[in-house]
Amino acid sequence: MKFVDEAEITVEAGNGGHGCLSFRREKYIEKGGPDGGDGGDGGSVFMQADESLNTLVDFRFRPLYRAQSGQSGQGSNCTGKSGENLFIRVPVGTSVIDVNTEEMLADLNNPDERVLVARGGKHGMGNTRFKTSTNRAPRKITKGIKGEKRTLQLQLKLMADVGLLGLPNAGKSTLIRAVSAAKPKVADYAFTTLVPNLGVVSVSAERSFVMADVPGLIEGASGGAGLGFRFLKHLSRTYLLLHLIDVMPVAGGDPLTNVEKIVQELKNFSGTLAKKERWLVLNKIDLIGEKELEGFKERLRTKLNWQGEIHQISALNKEGCAELCHSLMDFIESHQQRLVKDKTYREEQQRLGEAMAYEIRRSIGARNLKNI
Numbered sequence: 001m002k003f004v005d006e007a008e009i010t011v012e013a014g015n016g017g018h019g020c021l022s023f024r025r026e027k028y029i030e031k032g033g034p035d036g037g038d039g040g041d042g043g044s045v046f047m048q049a050d051e052s053l054n055t056l057v058d059f060r061f062r063p064l065y066r067a068q069s070g071q072s073g074q075g076s077n078c079t080g081k082s083g084e085n086l087f088i089r090v091p092v093g094t095s096v097i098d099v100n101t102e103e104m105l106a107d108l109n110n111p112d113e114r115v116l117v118a119r120g121g122k123h124g125m126g127n128t129r130f131k132t133s134t135n136r137a138p139r140k141i142t143k144g145i146k147g148e149k150r151t152l153q154l155q156l157k158l159m160a161d162v163g164l165l166g167l168p169n170a171g172k173s174t175l176i177r178a179v180s181a182a183k184p185k186v187a188d189y190a191f192t193t194l195v196p197n198l199g200v201v202s203v204s205a206e207r208s209f210v211m212a213d214v215p216g217l218i219e220g221a222s223g224g225a226g227l228g229f230r231f232l233k234h235l236s237r238t239y240l241l242l243h244l245i246d247v248m249p250v251a252g253g254d255p256l257t258n259v260e261k262i263v264q265e266l267k268n269f270s271g272t273l274a275k276k277e278r279w280l281v282l283n284k285i286d287l288i289g290e291k292e293l294e295g296f297k298e299r300l301r302t303k304l305n306w307q308g309e310i311h312q313i314s315a316l317n318k319e320g321c322a323e324l325c326h327s328l329m330d331f332i333e334s335h336q337q338r339l340v341k342d343k344t345y346r347e348e349q350q351r352l353g354e355a356m357a358y359e360i361r362r363s364i365g366a367r368n369l370k371n372i
Contacts (some may be wrong), residue, residue, distance in 0.1 A: 005156040005196075005234070007059035008099065012084035014042030016121035016144025017070035021135065024076075034138055035077045036126030041068030042147040043083030045118040049108035053091040056156050067118070070144060071101070073126045083120060091236070093159045098362065099151040104357060108239075109159070116153060121145035135152075155233065159334050160195055160212035163235035165266070166244035167258055168215070171195070171283040175244065175315040176213045179325050196234050203329040212238065227284040232269050236353075240328065241278040241336050249295060255296070255302055263304075269348045270359040272352055277331075279309040281324065345372040 016038025025033025045067050070084030088097075091287065096105040096117060107114035122145045130138035162173040180199025197213040215233055235241060245255055260279075266274040280300065285293055297310055311327070313320035339346050 005056060007056040008063065008151065009059050009153045009154065010149070011045045011063050011086075011088070011118045012064070012066045012119035012149045013044050013120040013147025013148050013206050016040070016042045016123040017072040017080035018143045019124035019126040019141035020073035020075060020078075020080075021127050021139060021141050022075035022107075023127075026029065031136070033136060033239050034131050035074030035075050035130055037075070037078040037080065037122040038080035038126050038129070039073045040080035040335065042070045042120030042269055043067030043085045044116055044120040045086045045088065046078050046114045047094070047096050047108065047117050048087050048089055048093045048114040049094065049111055049346070050089040051092050051111040051135075053089060055091065056154055059154060060140060064320070067120060067147065069145050070082045070123055072144075073124070077126070077128055080123065085120070087114070089158070090154060091156055095155040095157065095357065097153040097155065102361065104354075105152070107357070118148040118150050119363040121147040132328055135335055137188040154175075154327050157236060157237050158198060158212050158234040159210065160198060160234070161209040161239050162201075162211045162258035162328055163238035163241050164211065164213045165262065165278070166233065167246065167249075167262065169249075170244040170246045171315045172213045174248040175242075175281075175283070175313070175321070176211055178315050178318045178321050180211060185234075192240060201325050201328075203325055207333075209243075209329060209332050216283060232273070233289075235276075236270070236273055236356050236360060239332055240278070241276055241330075242281050243278050244281050245300075246284055247282050247289050247293065248284050256299060258301070259304065269363050272356040275352075276307075280306065282310065283315055285312045286317055286319065348365050 019038055020036035022034065022036040026032055037157045039121035045065060045131045053314075065086060065088055071080035073080045090108060090279040092108060092111055094108050096108070096115065097103070098105055105117055106113075108115065124142040127138045127141050127176055132138075165173065171207045176199040179201045196215075199213070201209055201211050202208040205219055209286075214232070217232065243259070247255055247261055249255060249258065263274065275319045282293070282297070288296075293312065296310075299305060300310065304345060311320065312322050313324055337347065
């Protein structure tokens with residue numbers, strides 16, 4: 001099935017049913033009094049996360065969703081039937097945004113999690129409701145209220161623990177093939193990877209994490225060039241970014257300059273995302289000597305003022321991959337434990353996540369305006 005991670009839909013909640021104007025009419029009974037029933041409530045619209053779905057492609061072909069309206073009341077004090085609620089199933093990891101207000105309505109990260117996106121209209125009241133001691137035959141009713149209508153933008157972000165970042169042909173797909181059962185296409189030309197790929201990395205019988213591979217970035221990606229820009233949002237939910245660096249680029253050029261280009265594009269897309277924990281991973285180390293490799297690492301630390309982790313692997317030969325995966329697993333477990341135990345850290349991560357989501361929405365919105 002085609003992978004689609006963005007869609008825009010319109011949702012309409014049901015209208016409330018009108019109240020009924022009616023009087024009791026029976027033989028030999030004069031002035032039977034009012035017996036108009038209330039209308040039914042309109043159905044509401046909910047979005048519900050479904051772990052069996054993995055794409056938003058269906059929403060491209062059906063952009064309008066309506067819940068049932070409530071029925072009007074009837075005589076004999078019969079209340080109108082309420083409209084049924086509408087539940088729209090979306091993949092886990094879907095963000096729901098109001099297009100007009102830019103408000104984030106929900107981030108559906110858990111299976112069966114649901115959120116109300118359009119509230120159904122309240123019912124109208126029949127004339128029975130307005131009977132008083134001084135007004136025995138009221139002719140007053142109220143009409144049902146219209147249901148809410150919203151235009152929503154749906155954004156699917158993959159649920160992964162580790163995200164791979166780098167230029168095309170840096171070896172991202174080769175790495176995910178080497179450490180997981182995922183089999184993305186690998187070739188010696190740019191943009192072999194056209195859609196994100198997920199792989200489950202099993203470190204031991206009960207220890208595993210999910211790795212995400214997205215299309216490579218190129219210079220100018222923040223302005224819409226290449227494929228990587230539209231998939232960068234999938235890295236926002238990860239705990240850690242692995243920045244793969246090709247020490248022997250196929251297209252030539254200076255690897256250090258390539259690193260700086262990626263960092264700049266990341267900052268242009270989202271400054272908060274650029275501050276996420278990131279490890280540098282030197283790939284294709286089998287193509288250069290040990291002395292040359294150590295010199296490159298020293299230049300890397302000096303030019304970038306890099307204080308973080310630097311790992312070295314050959315994804316093709318799987319050299320260094322096991323050690324890298326164990327280090328990743330240790331980091332992920334430590335991060336998860338800290339989220340549970342440290343309230344201050346948890347709140348800080350939540351604030352960063354909200355800021356990141358806002359910056360990403362603004363970047364994507366600006367790109368879409370350029371394409372109009």
